[in-house]
Amino acid sequence: MEYRLKIKEEIIPVQAEAVAENNLKISMAEQQFDVSCHVLGDNMIHLMVNGRSVNAYLTGEGGGRNITINGLTCRVEDADLLEQNRGRKKRHRDMPAEVTPPMPAVVVRVMVEVGDMVEKGQEVVVVTAMKMETTLNAPFGGKVTGVNAAAGDKVMPGEILVDIAESENADG
Amino acid sequence: MFDKILVANRGEIAVRIMRTCREMGITTVAVYSEADKKALHVLTADEAVYLGDARPAASYLNMDKIIRAACDTNAGAIHPGYGFLAENAEFAEKCGRAGLSFIGPPANVIRDLGDKTMARRIMVKGGVPVIPGMTRADPDPPVLAEEAEKIGYPVLIKASAGGGGKGMRVVNGPEEMEQACIAASSEAASAFGDGSVYLEKYFERPRHIEFQILADGHGHVIHLLERECSIQRRYQKIIEETPSPAMTPELREEMGKAAVAAASAAGYVNAGTVEFLLDREKNFYFLEVNTRLQVEHPITEMVTGIDLVRWQIEIAAGGVLDLSQQDISGRGHAVECRIYAEDPENNFFPSPGRIAFLKEPAGPGIRNDCGIYEGAQVPVEYDPILSKLVCFAENRDAAIQRMLRALAGYVILGVKTPVSFLMDVLQSKAFMSGETFTDFIEKYFTDWHPADGPADLARIAFIADEICGKTGAKKAVSTADRPASPWDTLGNWRG
Numbered sequence: 001m002e003y004r005l006k007i008k009e010e011i012i013p014v015q016a017e018a019v020a021e022n023n024l025k026i027s028m029a030e031q032q033f034d035v036s037c038h039v040l041g042d043n044m045i046h047l048m049v050n051g052r053s054v055n056a057y058l059t060g061e062g063g064g065r066n067i068t069i070n071g072l073t074c075r076v077e078d079a080d081l082l083e084q085n086r087g088r089k090k091r092h093r094d095m096p097a098e099v100t101p102p103m104p105a106v107v108v109r110v111m112v113e114v115g116d117m118v119e120k121g122q123e124v125v126v127v128t129a130m131k132m133e134t135t136l137n138a139p140f141g142g143k144v145t146g147v148n149a150a151a152g153d154k155v156m157p158g159e160i161l162v163d164i165a166e167s168e169n170a171d172g
Numbered sequence: 173m174f175d176k177i178l179v180a181n182r183g184e185i186a187v188r189i190m191r192t193c194r195e196m197g198i199t200t201v202a203v204y205s206e207a208d209k210k211a212l213h214v215l216t217a218d219e220a221v222y223l224g225d226a227r228p229a230a231s232y233l234n235m236d237k238i239i240r241a242a243c244d245t246n247a248g249a250i251h252p253g254y255g256f257l258a259e260n261a262e263f264a265e266k267c268g269r270a271g272l273s274f275i276g277p278p279a280n281v282i283r284d285l286g287d288k289t290m291a292r293r294i295m296v297k298g299g300v301p302v303i304p305g306m307t308r309a310d311p312d313p314p315v316l317a318e319e320a321e322k323i324g325y326p327v328l329i330k331a332s333a334g335g336g337g338k339g340m341r342v343v344n345g346p347e348e349m350e351q352a353c354i355a356a357s358s359e360a361a362s363a364f365g366d367g368s369v370y371l372e373k374y375f376e377r378p379r380h381i382e383f384q385i386l387a388d389g390h391g392h393v394i395h396l397l398e399r400e401c402s403i404q405r406r407y408q409k410i411i412e413e414t415p416s417p418a419m420t421p422e423l424r425e426e427m428g429k430a431a432v433a434a435a436s437a438a439g440y441v442n443a444g445t446v447e448f449l450l451d452r453e454k455n456f457y458f459l460e461v462n463t464r465l466q467v468e469h470p471i472t473e474m475v476t477g478i479d480l481v482r483w484q485i486e487i488a489a490g491g492v493l494d495l496s497q498q499d500i501s502g503r504g505h506a507v508e509c510r511i512y513a514e515d516p517e518n519n520f521f522p523s524p525g526r527i528a529f530l531k532e533p534a535g536p537g538i539r540n541d542c543g544i545y546e547g548a549q550v551p552v553e554y555d556p557i558l559s560k561l562v563c564f565a566e567n568r569d570a571a572i573q574r575m576l577r578a579l580a581g582y583v584i585l586g587v588k589t590p591v592s593f594l595m596d597v598l599q600s601k602a603f604m605s606g607e608t609f610t611d612f613i614e615k616y617f618t619d620w621h622p623a624d625g626p627a628d629l630a631r632i633a634f635i636a637d638e639i640c641g642k643t644g645a646k647k648a649v650s651t652a653d654r655p656a657s658p659w660d661t662l663g664n665w666r667g
Binding site: 003005007012014016018022024026028031033035037038039041042043044045047049054056057058059065066067068069070071072073074076078 | 528529531579580581582583585586591592595622623624625626627628629630631632633634635636637638639640641
């Protein structure tokens with residue numbers, strides 16, 4: 001299998017092959033790693049990597065993990081999964097094509113201004129309801145032509161908080 | 173001796189005090205707030221009394237509730253720990269009136285030493301060196317210049333009404349005096365509505381060195397050597413060690429004598445700490461007395477082998493301090509790192525939350541005074557200290573290496589901690605060579621960012637967890653009703 005793993009802004013392709021139970025062959029950046037692994041708990045995994053012992057401690061849900069090894073922590077994300085999640089959202093028929101709150105809410109902050117170029121999925125407005133914050137994303141890439149709400153405003157579903165003119169080359 | 177002690181504190185210090193109580197055969201009572209129902213100190217005590225909601229005023233700072241809890245549980249004494257009510261003279265008095273022993277100095281001593289002017293007066297009378305300076309303000313530059321000659325340059329102009337660095341000026345020589353005086357005075361006037369200023373000797377890059385003292389109620393006072401506490405952030409210590417890299421046997425004897433003199437002059441009883449400033453020429457000056465058990469007391473316990481909490485309790489019960497100064501000698505070197513729930517990358521901002529995973533370091537010479545457990549909540553309401561990691565070894569280098577080893581094996585997931593920051597400080601050239609001054613963090617670590625983690629190993633761990641880990645196994649169970657096998661997950665979302 002091939003993974004594409006993201007650390008900070010760098011995405012590196014990684015090939016992994018399960019050769020036996022708990023034994024993997026992993027290659028990345030022209031390096032080969034023989035790995036045997038033992039999961040020791042929900043957050044703890046012991047690895048032998050090319051014969052060297054490594055204890056790794058993990059937290060995180062979904063496609064991202066914070067991985068601590070010898071006191072240093074890396075955030076690792078599955079780039080494919082990140083993109084797939086975006087893709088999945090796109091396929092949903094009921095995915096809002098406008099920036100509008102899913103329930104009556106109060107605007108916490110607006111992150112764009114008129115004239116800004118936004119990318120599909122970019123966070124544009126944060127609203128709060130019942131002490132829960134929800135982020136509204138741009139449904140497609142384009143140019144912001146109107147901002148109809150400000151921090152503190154009470155807003156209702158259907159109200160369009162940010163107008164975006166879709167770019168012609170946007171893939172949304 | 174007391175049969176039962178109420179510990180009026182929380183977290184690691186409450187747990188630490190209860191440990192000694194148990195060793196002495198004393199029953200312990202914890203107090204707790206709404207936020208601490210399942211806190212470690214509550215689980216550690218023999219009994220626990222609920223105080224009120226999470227606000228300190230309703231719980232750990234509420235004197236009447238705490239005294240009532242002690243009376244209701246028939247405790248004979250209250251140990252205040254550090255922080256909260258530890259240096260509150262009124263609380264010590266109220267304990268006395270309720271027939272309870274307060275494990276700390278007498279109320280009048282707490283009051284005297286808590287007042288800066290009064291403390292200074294007591295020290296001058298007791299022959300303890302204080303920071304040279306004027307005792308009253310004068311706005312007249314020639315008068316200040318005259319005073320500055322007496323004190324010796326450089327001097328610091330300070331605003332009488334001051335604080336926060338406003339109205340402060342360093343003056344390096346007489347030619348700068350008039351200008352600096354006018355500037356400081358007008359700055360003070362606009363900031364505080366009061367332009368009066370005074371002078372103090374200015375010290376460049378001093379060290380913060382303190383002496384532990386023990387005094388009984390029968391006039392016997394000793395010191396238990398020094399602690400170097402110069403590594404501070406936001407005026408709070410984060411790494412302490414003993415002995416100080418700056419110490420010589422002669423200086424130790426001299427400062428120790430001054431510390432004992434300070435305690436005697438104040439009529440001190442119980443454990444306390446005399447703080448000094450040490451300048452580059454190894455002159456030392458009295459700063460203040462902390463009338464409580466210090467956060468960093470364990471490093472003293474490690475090198476002297478003496479349990480300070482045990483002595484606090486013995487002394488409070490009227491016992492005689494039967495240790496002489498000759499009985500006290502330091503062995504080896506101890507370092508303490510404070511582990512807070514905080515984000516060192518973001519100006520040490522507190523990081524409360526649930527401890528998702530905890531693995532404490534262990535091994536020779538390691539002591540971790542810890543107030544949390546896996547699954548525990550770190551509340552937002554209180555000081556975010558999680559634990560104090562203390563390492564002891566034969567010498568300073570070995571103690572630092574031991575601390576680095578311990579930190580690398582200390583895993584706390586769920587909240588941010590300064591573990592990687594502390595490792596970088598300990599490994600820095602300046603720290604290794606003992607160049608520990610109070611401006612250390614500001615000078616060397618202002619724009620600190622964590623070193624990049626081992627990226628390749630992290631990627632490997634990620635994939636191993638995906639394929640062999642719980643996440644993968646769970647997915648397999650949900651798709652097929654049979655025991656998980658790593659192979660089941662392989663085709664899930666990948667071609």
